[in-house]
Amino acid sequence: MTASHIARNLSGVRQQIDTYCAQYQRNITDVTLLAVSKTKPAELLRAAYDAGQRDFGENYLQESLDKQQELADLDINWHFIGPIQSNKTRAIAENFQWVHSVDRLKIARRLSEQRPTDLPPLNICLQVNISAEESKSGITVEKLPELARDVATLPNLNLRGLMAIPAPADTLAAQREPLAGLRRAMEALKAEHPQLDTLSMGMSGDLEAAIAEGSTMVRIGTAIFGARDYSGQS
Template sequence: MNAIKQNIQNVKERILSDAQNCGRSPKEIQLLAVSKTRSVKLITEAIQAGQYAFGENYVQEGIEKIHYFSKNRMGNIKPQWHFIGPLQSNKTRSVAEYFDWCHTVDRFKLAERLSAQRPSNLPDLNVLIQVNISKEKTKSGVMLSELFDLASLISPLPKLKLCGLMAIPALIKDYHQQLVVFEEMHSAFLELKKEYPEWDILSLGMTNDMTAAIHAGSTLVRIGEGIFSHFEGKMNETS
């Protein structure tokens, strides 16, 4: 078994264990491999190991990878591409045209542009509202106090499918403090689900806080370090 495959298996076993420890089904929790800066060679190994959803932080890098795997198909497998980096107005067209998901919508203007720029021949773009749960001045995201109003504005837009919420809390090492923050996000998610029962994505948790995120109710964890951390991440490495 190669190292990438082993790492993915280890992460999935950790998801299984964490889910069982809090009485949840692991089937409720999706794994998103954060592949930013990682080579197509490593992504290919991840695909061969059964991982098909990838998160990219940089628009141009992500598009290059999307083009590569469009030209170098692996049987019937079509990777799913999530944009998870800060979204700027001048990048919305590229995200709308190339990605399957955008996790970082925090302003109506961005959603409006994504809606208008999504090609008519593509399925609706799946979007998440990013919440600044830790109220950090340097971090993107809408404040909880503004979340419900923003959701009501985005939800009717054509060519977008609003699927839930995402947050990247301030770095906290203590499990119990992590849990408090994540549970606040989960409470907001459940409250909004009363209005939007079709929502099914609460994107919380990375390698270092995944356990707390799962215990709090996350349905999608974003793992980069746990899968790719020990490998050279050269974008131009293809062999």
């Protein structure tokens, strides 16, 4: 994958987003493209940056820390979007601007306690298991209000919204159903937390459905960087 391929792919994804925003009467400035760069080498992220991309999502902590060091000269917004183990919260708190995958108070407390005080509060999305899949991380919709209330009190975190990875579906209507559920969950939370402004939902396969249902941050990987290589991951 060359820099010109990356630039062309990014342009194509942005055009898709623009098209769907127009179709569903969304303002294109309300939808942020998060480039999911897990398993991809730093030089491809640099190519995407050169093509105007600023927000990058990573799932694997050590891999992302290596890339952050290599790309330290770039003004990148780093988003952690993978499952979080307790022994990794300090490095996440110290090196990311966003965390999308908080689903328990213990992790949120550790992130708050370990966030350096000279950095802005860490932007947090709560991960919701919107399709109720046993294999997926995330809190249930029923338990969401209590977790949101607790996280909102933590001093070094900024509760921004919700994230979900719905079960795959074949039709647009079936894709929209769980995403609509996440949107309704956030609308309900906003009565108590009016600052919420982020719905992190939608990937390459359900981009249209996500924009139709109000996503403000779409997570796109393969369509930008090509197929992922997991051979180096444990």
